[in-house]
Amino acid sequence: MVAEKSGERIRVLIVDDVAETRENLRKLLSFDPDIEVVAMASTGEEGVELAKETRPHVVLMDINLPGMDGITATEQIVQEVPTAQIVILSVQGETGYMRRAMAAGARDYLVKPPSGDELVNAIRRAYEIGKVQAARIAPPPVAEVVRGRPGPSRRGHLITVFAPKGGVGCTTVAVNLAIALQERLGAEKKVAVFDGSLQFGDVGVMLNLQTNRSLADLAGRVDELDADLLTSVLTPHPTGVKVLLAPPHPEAAEGLRAADGEEGIGRVIRTVIGKMLEQFDYVVADTWSWVDDVSLALLDEATLVLVVLDPLIPAVKSARLFLDLARKLEYPDEKVALVINGADRRTGLRVDQIERALIPAIGHIPFDERAGFAAANRGVPLLAEERGSPVARGFARLAQAVLDRLEQMVSEEEEEDMEAEVSRRLLGRILQ
Ligand SMILES: Nc1ncnc2c1ncn2[C@@H]1O[C@H](COP(=O)(O)OP(=O)(O)O)[C@@H](O)[C@H]1O
Ligand SMILES: [Mg+2]
Known part of the structure; x- marks a missing residue:
């Protein structure tokens, strides 16, 4: 992995x-x-x-x-x-x-x-x-980015979607979740997608975006990154979601790496994500299927990591390994959640079997052959092929579950801060 x-x-x-x-x-x-x-x-x-x-x-x-x-x-x-x-x-x-x-x-x-x-x-x-x-x-910490938490200059949450086994629907879940979030929250809230699959990113194809703007435009310029520069590299989707695409070809991705030194790509990613979180309420990041300095930056910075798997043994096994890694990286339990894609496949494991082997799932998406075909060939997001279809409802429910989880995490954190404040005051009084 x-x-x-x-x-x-x-x-x-x-x-x-x-x-x-x-x-x-x-x-x-x-x-x-x-x-x-x-x-x-x-x-x-x-x-x-x-x-x-x-x-x-x-x-x-x-x-x-x-x-x-x-x-x-x-x-x-x-x-x-x-x-x-x-x-x-x-x-x-x-x-x-x-x-x-x-x-x-x-x-x-x-x-x-x-x-x-x-x-x-x-x-x-x-x-x-x-x-x-x-x-x-290795990468020097970016001052204003507090790992995985909204800070003073950080208004939004990063949701990183990761699939330890490829081809199970990682990009599909990332893109459709972003659209479902935007639909649910309305135009007041700002939602973005970050294509972190730097070498062979396919968010642009999946959303049928015709543009040559991408992360590659920021090569060697991350230190001057401000709101205007960021806006100039984003591509809008008709749903209102803004997309930061991956470089158009693998050489451009390598150029990005070269411009900031061998070890610098992790810093580039953290800086760009930090800037995006100043502007957006939710950034959903798609990733490739292995843990390296790029995906690790996206996993570290995330408030919530969604692990996508299909209901088959190889994906469950890879998810198990990833959960072990997450534990060793000391991610809190509530930071990591499963999304089972194609959960209704008759030949697959049942949701309860998967949950028993791993952890509870935050959402399941059914398999929809027709919508899958439209997504792959016409760039129509899975959930948009047919209003009210089981897939569309699956993503709407997933979006709500994600929002609930984030809210719960934030309120728990506030509670902890409050408790710390109370004991600090108590201590202050005792020591007076
Ligand atoms: N729930 C689903 N129903 C039908 N087709 C799906 C579903 N999820 C994914 N697909 C299709 O499977 C293919 C692989 O999905 P993709 O998101 O690119 O996987 P990954 O990013 O994990 O490699 C795509 O053609 C996509 O449209
Ligand atoms: Mg993908």
Whole structure:
């Protein structure tokens, strides 16, 4: 799911006091050409030293060590080598340690002795999360954008639509949700679509927009981005929704990347989204199907992430992996919701089966062959093909459910702020 960097081997440090265990782990890993054991340590102290020296991607950490224990060593490595991801190994029955290990900053937890597959999978997962984190740390923060929350200069909400498996209707849900929101809220509220599928964006085709304005026009100009410049790159749709299209071809997308430096694309996205949220009440972002610095910026900045899947096993499996990633990125539960597209397919899983395997769905959209055909060939949004059709009603309900969820999130946040204010005042009075 996470794009691989070319040719990089995963550097692993093993920390265990038993020589035989170290050797067994090393042997298990020697079968995988992508993994390289860079060092082995027999105490916690030595583990911390070697982590600083060798800067591994992943540390396999035993819990019971003489002297400094595995949890303390984990805490120190997290502090001193924040790029290192720690996987704890412990014997059965030490599950009480698991919480402490996770609280200390460990990424994962395996019971000894792990199978080769378990071990390699845990290492790969930890490595990928490390990469995602690095992409997140790299771009300098944009001052006025508070992650995922409306701030002083931010009036709107970003709703990012993501499908960990391609072809299941991500773009369809993004576009139709935006239109349904605009219909529901009327002309007073401003709704926009951001096509975050930078290389092969198809929002323009889906909405039949004839224009050459796109995000590519902002290459090298994000620092001068103001309301006028933003307006000049947006394309209006007859429904009232404004669209910021993806660059017209993959080279232009690369140009955008080049103009702002290798790591700069995440910053470009965050800046543009920040500006859009000053103007719009709701921005719906479409994404491509993998987590990289572009989609991660859109996921981070979102108030709400909608995960789109069809009711088939491969999509459910990918959604499961994405939910794990969301948890590891520390997104609050209420930030992530499922949308099941084609939920009525007779050959598919039932909604309740999917919800039991994952999390409750915020909406389901039925499959409509005729509307799908019109959408693909004439650029008529799915919900506009026939008024009052099941698909149109599905999107109207989804729009309402999204608005309800956002309102609930905002009021909970206000409540928390209020409670904090009350205790601050109380404390002030006690300390007077
Ligand atoms: N509920 C649906 N009913 C009928 N056709 C659909 C539905 N959802 C999506 N489609 C069609 O499926 C195709 C793929 O959808 P798309 O949104 O492009 O997927 P993704 O963005 O996930 O790759 C499009 O032709 C679209 O019109
Ligand atoms: Mg798409």
